[in-house]
Amino acid sequence: MSFYPTLLRILPLAVLRGIAKVAAYFINQKPEKSMLWKTRVNIKLAYPDLSQPQQEQLARESVTRQCLSYIESGKCWAMPPEWSIRQIHTVHQLEVLTEALSDPRGALIITPHLGTWEMMNAWVHQYGIPTIMYKPMKDSGFDHFALHARQRLNATLVPTDASGVKALFKNLKQGGFSVILPDHVPDPSGGVVVPFFGIPCLTSTLASKMAQKTQCRLVGLSCFRRADGEGFDVYCDDLNDPALYDRDIEVATTALNQAVEQMINRFPAEYMWGYKRFRGNLEKDFYQ
Numbered sequence: 001m002s003f004y005p006t007l008l009r010i011l012p013l014a015v016l017r018g019i020a021k022v023a024a025y026f027i028n029q030k031p032e033k034s035m036l037w038k039t040r041v042n043i044k045l046a047y048p049d050l051s052q053p054q055q056e057q058l059a060r061e062s063v064t065r066q067c068l069s070y071i072e073s074g075k076c077w078a079m080p081p082e083w084s085i086r087q088i089h090t091v092h093q094l095e096v097l098t099e100a101l102s103d104p105r106g107a108l109i110i111t112p113h114l115g116t117w118e119m120m121n122a123w124v125h126q127y128g129i130p131t132i133m134y135k136p137m138k139d140s141g142f143d144h145f146a147l148h149a150r151q152r153l154n155a156t157l158v159p160t161d162a163s164g165v166k167a168l169f170k171n172l173k174q175g176g177f178s179v180i181l182p183d184h185v186p187d188p189s190g191g192v193v194v195p196f197f198g199i200p201c202l203t204s205t206l207a208s209k210m211a212q213k214t215q216c217r218l219v220g221l222s223c224f225r226r227a228d229g230e231g232f233d234v235y236c237d238d239l240n241d242p243a244l245y246d247r248d249i250e251v252a253t254t255a256l257n258q259a260v261e262q263m264i265n266r267f268p269a270e271y272m273w274g275y276k277r278f279r280g281n282l283e284k285d286f287y288q
Contacts, residue, residue, distance in 0.1 A: 004074070005077070005078045006078075008071075008074045008075050008077070008078035008079075009075075009078040009079060013072070013075055014229070016071045016072070016074075016075055017068055017071065017072070017229075019071065020064075020067040020068045020070065020071040020072075021064060021067070021068070023067050024063050024064040024066075024067040024068075027063050027067070028060045028063055028064075035063055035066065035274040036059060036060070036063050038273070038274050038275070038276060038287065039059045039062050039063055039066075039273040039274050040055070040056070040059040041278075041286055041287060042273040042274075042275075042276075042277060042278060043055050043058050043059050043062065043268075043273055045197065045199050045278055045286060046197035046198075046199070046273075047197075047268070048198075058268060058269055059273070061269040062268075062269045062270075062271065062273045062274075063274070065269050065270050066272055066273070066274050068116075068225065069115065069116045069270075069272070072116045072118070072119060072225070073116060073118035073119070076116075076118050076119050076121070076122070077118070077148075080152075081122035081125070081152060081153055082122070084119055084120075084121065084122040084123065085122050085123050085126070086231075087119055087231045087232050088119075088120065088123045088223075088231060088232055088233075088234055089226055089230060089231035089232060089233055090226075090233045090234070091233070091234045091236065092233065092234065092235045092236060093235070093236045093237070093238070094236060095236075096219055096236040096237065096238045097127070097219055097221070097236040098127070099217075100177075100217035100218075100219045100238075101127050101128065101177055103175075103216075103217045104175045105172075105175070105214060105215050105216050105217060106171065106172035106173065106174070106175050106176055106177060106178075106214055106216040106217070107172075107177040107178075107216055107217040107218075107219055108172065108177070108178055108179075108180060108207060108210055108211060108216045108217070108218050108219070109124070109130065109177060109178065109179040109180070109219050109220075109221050110180060110182050110207060110218060110219065110220045110221070110239060110256070110259070110260070111179055111180070111181055111182075111220075111221050111222070112181065112182060112183045112220075112222070112260050112263060112264065112271070113181060113183055113184075113271065113272035113275060114222045114263060114264055114267075114270055114271050114272070115222050115223045115224040115225070115232075115267070115270045116223050116224070116225060116232060117181075117221075117222065117223055119223050119232050120221065120223040120232070120234050121153060121155075122153055123234065124179070124221070125153045125154070125155065127177075128176065128177060129154055129155060129156060129176075130155055130156070130171075130176070130177050130178055130179050131155075131156040131158060131167055131168055131171040131176065131177075131178045131179075132155050132156065132157055132158070132178065132179045133157075133158055133159070133160045133164050133168070133180065134157040134158070134159070134160070135159075135160045156171070165206065168180075168206075168210060169210060169213065169214065172210060172214045172216045173214055178210075180206065180207045180210075182203075182204060182206075182207050182256060182260060183196075183203075183204075183260055183277060184204060184275075185201070185202055185276070185277065185279055185280045186202060186203070186204040186205075186206075186280075188202065190204055190205060190206065191203050191204050191205055191253075191280065192205055192249060192250050192253055193280065193281075194250055194253050194254040194257060195254060195257060196257045196260075196261070196277065196278070197261055199278050199281060200281055201277065201278045201279075201280040201281045202280025202281075203253050203256075203257055203280070204253075205249050205253055207256060208244070208249055208252035208253045208255075208256055209249065211244055211245050211252065212245055212246075212247065212249075212252060215245065218239035218240070218244055218259075219236060219237065219238065219239060220235075220236070220237035220238075220239050220259060220260075220263050221234065221235070221236060221237075222234070222235045222237075222263055222266070222270075223235075224267055224270055235263075235266065237259070237262075237263060239256075239259045241255050241258075241259065243255035244256060244259065
């Protein structure tokens with residue numbers, strides 16, 4: 001496994017992106033298998049108003065963007081944090097983030113599987129030490145690689161269990177900030193079925209419950225490679241819909257899904273559509 005971090009560290013980002021595009025080309029030659037197949041299913045569900053050719057184009061573009069994101073994430077894990085910070089070119093609405101971080105109620109950063117979110121980790125750590133839930137990867141080698149990279153940032157990593165949830169709440173109540181990826185499919189006990197792009201699916205309630213109980217500020221963060229290839233842009237979104245704090249957990253979670261949808265719609269091809277996000281639908285298995 002040690003060979004891969006060395007290779008990622010040595011090869012220029014432009015070369016690694018070329019490798020990712022080649023991989024995406026071959027993936028896109030197999031429309032009935034793997035990433036392209038799942039991506040096509042999800043895009044058809046999320047964007048039914050697009051024509052079939054438009055859906056197909058978006059799916060293939062998304063596969064390419066997903067491959068780029070994977071290899072860019074590997075590159076930032078292999079490089080010093082200072083390298084990742086230098087890659088951030090423009091930050092849109094930075095004041096949204098800084099004002100939230102100065103709020104005594106604490107701030108919860110909502111980061112969907114969108115763009116190259118790993119690239120902004122080091123950048124975010126310039127503003128403090130967040131508490132972040134960490135779930136080990138299935139591949140122990142890659143898990144060690146990613147975990148080592150995140151530990152270099154001095155983040156407070158907590159497990160995805162009751163003790164981790166307790167740590168997140170404590171951090172927010174003390175005026176700190178935490179980071180959550182809101183769009184994974186949780187265990188049934190940790191979610192409710194609410195619409196996401198109009199499709200009822202199992203959605204985590206953790207972020208909404210933290211917002212309800214702490215009244216913390218909610219900020220959406222996303223990171224995208226620039227069209228000219230010169231670094232990445234970060235977008236800070238003020239998630240201020242009152243429904244996000246509603247006492248009815250289904251109302252609050254629905255509002256959070258809508259906020260995530262708006263973030264995705266900025267650059268739809270940049271979302272990780274290769275993930276079976278809609279498998280939590282209780283009425284139909286879309287991935288059969």
